[in-house]
Amino acid sequence: MAKRLGLQLFVSRLSAYTTNEHLKKLFSRFGEVTEARLIMDPKTRRPKGFGFVTYESEVEAQKALKAMNGRIVDGRLIFVEVAQTRKPGGDALSR
DNA sequence: GTTGAGCGTT
Secondary structure, eight states: OOOOOOEEEEEOOOOOOOOHHHHHHHHTSSOEEEEEEEEETTTEEEEEEEEEESSSHHHHHHHHHHHHTTEETEEEOOEEOOOOOOOOOOOHOOE
């Protein structure tokens, strides 16, 4: 019954030089990151400054959330929350 | 080389 839910994390206020693999590295230390996605704007050639991290375990995801939320990454303070749109995943904590 | 609020492209 131990099904991997795969909770998605919403990371924002990232520095302009933080990459997807850097983000995955940072969050990989708290748990297994299935997917690390940084949103970029193809029009301005500039990252939107936020991204999403998918964990195999929702428990590790929440640990990483509290561990990385309000933390300094790449010299910038970032915010971490549970993802809301695109795909369901925050229901484990909501319900 | 920027920043700020913010929930994304197959």
